[in-house]
Amino acid sequence: MYQYDEYDRKIVFERAEQFAHQVERRVSGDISELQFKPLRLQNGLYMQLQAYMLRVAVPYGLLSSRQMRMLAHIARRYDKGYGHFTTRQNIQYNWPKLEEVPALLRDLASVEMHAIQTSGNCIRNITSDHLAGVAKDELEDPRPIAEIMRQWSTFHPEFAYLPRKFKIAITGAPDHDRAAVRIHDIGVRLLKNEAGEVGCQIIVGGGLGRTPVVGKTIREWLPKEDLLSYLEAVLRVYNQWGDRKDKFKARIKILVNTLGQAEFTRRVEEEWVHIKDGVMKLTQAEIDRVSKFFVPPAYKTLPDSSAQLASFKLGKDREFGRWAQHNVDQHKVPGYSAVYLSLKMPDTPPGDVSDTQMDAIAQLSDEFSFGEIVATHTQNLVLPHVETARLPELYQALAKLDLARPNQNLITDIISCPGLDFCDLANARSIPQALEISKRFEDLDYQHDIGELNIKMSGCINACGHHHVGHIGILGINKRGVEAYQLALGGAPGNDASIAKIVGPAFPPDKIVNAVETVVKQYLAIRSSDDERFLDCYRRVGMEPFKEALYGAH
């Protein structure tokens, strides 16, 4: 992974010191809250419902064991013993104290981490495929390009005051997008042109929130050397023409929609012509320099382990077999697997992990995964380099830590934002409902029978829980001061991205879980075979059967 140089280290330490002075001035009353707010947001520090919240950047989700240990220390020392992994591959702490945040930032800086640009109207954390570098279906490891984009976007002087936040995602597996690039402000897909060269497809104007939109491809293929200049052109058009008066119309998706794809593209290309051969030209030397940080670890030469993995799935140990089936992904290197650590456990908010678990995960990553861990945008973790032969051993260790629930992509692998229990923006709680749903479907046989079904929950229209792209999406709303929940069906975030459609009137808190169960039962009743996934079934039959099941009696 990328290693800071002296310049990088200086920046993050100086930033922590700068913020320390800003906090001093705020506490003394030298500066008002109005003056302080943009400064603290630029350091990822929010004022939430119950306390401050600090969002720490985890570039493309990649963590070293050393960094994970520091995250554990921060949870212990500065918070209430836990952290929360988010849908942007970041980690959040819900209870830091203001005057301790500078010390917290210094601790982060000591392990090459920070909270810079995790908030505010700037380019946020670059996200990517959680299997980057190891996926069998990957065309090329996207992490070098992700890192290049990260460096380009950090403290970019021209884009420090955009009309609104800006999110970029990249995938190196063009046929199986696990980074949800089509629902980002800019999505980058690495793919080959007709000559077989790997370059970048540019998708712009995707997003969720108040106006969910699947992004539009404005450039089918671009040589890597032109990526940064092209991104600059897109950002410049957005910076110049994006709405700055109405916060709810300020994202780039609105601009693309207003101008139309053709006109937006024209303006980008027009801007790009002036800068494409300038200082932003990405040299092969630079790509090679950064790529060196992502060379594969010292894998052993092992035989193919597909058969062994298959035998684990069907072996006598049923629990281990289930886990091997759902929580283990094939690896591009023979003899290795990528392992999911489920952060979706009963009675625990999705994505939460305790300090002791974080310490243990760090230790396991050293023992099993060359010291690397990846946060997924589905609020789980991955150990990306595990010898398949050692899966039984790892499983035992994870089970003791409560991190082995065999539910990846199943109905209890719920994405949920913090909701009204924590978030100042929320209209309704999301975590209690997520936990209730999880409890309703806790039977593993039942989950297995249902198959792939992603539930995504948001406590407000900002859609941090990605409800628009859930197979079942749930949105918490406020109806005259009372919480209620809208159900939507048929969303998907990947190559076949679609926005979920609202089924009908919202459900009160004590009925939403029943409503989800009704939908699931209807699916089981009408699917064409045991192998037909929920999403495919919905796309085949449409909304009516589900609407009828939910509301038909009323």
Next chain:
Amino acid sequence: MADTNELVVVTAHWLADGAPVYLTAAGTWSRALQEAEVFLVEKGEAEASLRGKTEQPIVADPYTFKIEKRDGFIDALSARERIRSTGPTVRVRRPD
């Protein structure tokens, strides 16, 4: 337009830790909603505005929210303020 007979309390974030606090009759801040002074809307908003100007080193962003008072008990009218006053409805630390 707000009904001027509606009741409100003044709340803010405690600067040190961001916790919700409520303005009391003694002019201090309490973490307990039940210790809040109850105002009519106009007086409450004026008080919030004043505190916002004069107590910057102590609190952030004072504002008012509507309440009901029944048998001496203050009840926030919105789910948001109710949860804010009682704390998260989920366990905040993952048990080990």
